[in-house]
Amino acid sequence: MKPLVLATWLAVSAGAAVASPPILVVDLSEAYSRSTALAGLLADVDRQLQALSARHRPGLDRLRSELGKLKQQGAGTRDPQLAIAKQISDIETAAELEQDQLSIANQNAIAIVNAAIAAVKSTLKEETQARIVLDVQETQYLRPTCACIATERLYELLNATLPRVELRLDAAPQ
Amino acid sequence: MTGLIGKRKQAPCRAALALLLSCALSPAAAKETLLVLSVDAEYLESGMPLYGQIGAQLALIKGERDAVALAIELRRSEVLTALPEAIAKVAQAANADLVLDRSVAERAGEPAARDITPEVERILVAQFGQRALEIEQ
Numbered sequence: 001m002k003p004l005v006l007a008t009w010l011a012v013s014a015g016a017a018v019a020s021p022p023i024l025v026v027d028l029s030e031a032y033s034r035s036t037a038l039a040g041l042l043a044d045v046d047r048q049l050q051a052l053s054a055r056h057r058p059g060l061d062r063l064r065s066e067l068g069k070l071k072q073q074g075a076g077t078r079d080p081q082l083a084i085a086k087q088i089s090d091i092e093t094a095a096e097l098e099q100d101q102l103s104i105a106n107q108n109a110i111a112i113v114n115a116a117i118a119a120v121k122s123t124l125k126e127e128t129q130a131r132i133v134l135d136v137q138e139t140q141y142l143r144p145t146c147a148c149i150a151t152e153r154l155y156e157l158l159n160a161t162l163p164r165v166e167l168r169l170d171a172a173p174q
Numbered sequence: 175m176t177g178l179i180g181k182r183k184q185a186p187c188r189a190a191l192a193l194l195l196s197c198a199l200s201p202a203a204a205k206e207t208l209l210v211l212s213v214d215a216e217y218l219e220s221g222m223p224l225y226g227q228i229g230a231q232l233a234l235i236k237g238e239r240d241a242v243a244l245a246i247e248l249r250r251s252e253v254l255t256a257l258p259e260a261i262a263k264v265a266q267a268a269n270a271d272l273v274l275d276r277s278v279a280e281r282a283g284e285p286a287a288r289d290i291t292p293e294v295e296r297i298l299v300a301q302f303g304q305r306a307l308e309i310e311q
Contacts, residue, residue, distance in 0.1 A: 022206075022207075022208065023210065023283075023284070025272070131282060132281065134274075134278065138275075139272055139278075140261050141211075141272065141273035142271075146208070147206050
């Protein structure tokens with residue numbers, strides 16, 4: 001290769017490799033489908049809710065049916081009615097408690113993902129030497145073809161660093 | 175003699191190489207430039223005289239007060255809905271990459287970004303300034 005051609009090639013390729021805008025913008029609006037951790041979390045929460053319903057629903061349905069029959073039988077069945085109402089209330093309380101635990105576990109998992117997103121933004125900033133990484137909500141207008149859009153790279157880094165997040169139902173609130 | 179000619183031929187190439195490499199590797203050249211504009215979002219969202227002008231119609235229009243108040247709220251909401259479009263219109267005309275609120279622009283190291291607030295306001299005033307309220311009877 002002739003020196004001038006070589007120099008040009010080196011200059012162009014080196015320039016292309018490091019050229020990056022001083023401001024980066026990321027769009028996290030599709031995080032629940034683009035982040036494998038969040039998509040997995042969503043599926044886990046859904047599974048847990050279905051399991052919770054499957055655990056309590058048949059018992060509740062049976063007791064409500066019994067209660068309905070007793071009510072039709074009249075005032076003589078007051079005590080059994082009260083006993084069944086108490087059982088229904090206990091099951092509902094237990095289900096609410098489980099739901100609360102699930103909600104806390106979900107929040108804890110989301111906090112882990114949020115921390116990973118913050119770390120990924122720092123990495124993105126460092127690797128491109130950008131001054132700042134903005135969320136798209138922080139912008140008033142963004143050209144759709146702007147070279148500053150770094151959403152793809154963000155998800156690439158996020159999915160590599162946190163491919164999955166665990167839904168820990170036994171964990172205390174963070 | 176041949177060697178001298180050879181060196182003379184190589185000199186421009188070396189200079190070009192040095193120049194190109196220094197350009198390519200210097201941090202200044204490595205940064206892709208963005209055209210960033212700014213707006214005073216708070217002013218455009220709530221401080222413009224246009225909002226006061228719309229609100230003042232409550233005292234001027236005869237009719238059921240609640241219906242007029244509702245029409246004013248709807249009009250303010252229409253202005254807010256049109257705001258992003260107005261910003262985009264100015265940005266596209268300027269071939270800008272980004273429009274940031276003034277405070278965000280400062281945080282992003284772009285304190286000198288051109289302020290397009292007056293242009294955006296002009297568009298909204300032209301669009302809504304003379305439009306009569308639509309009052310449900």
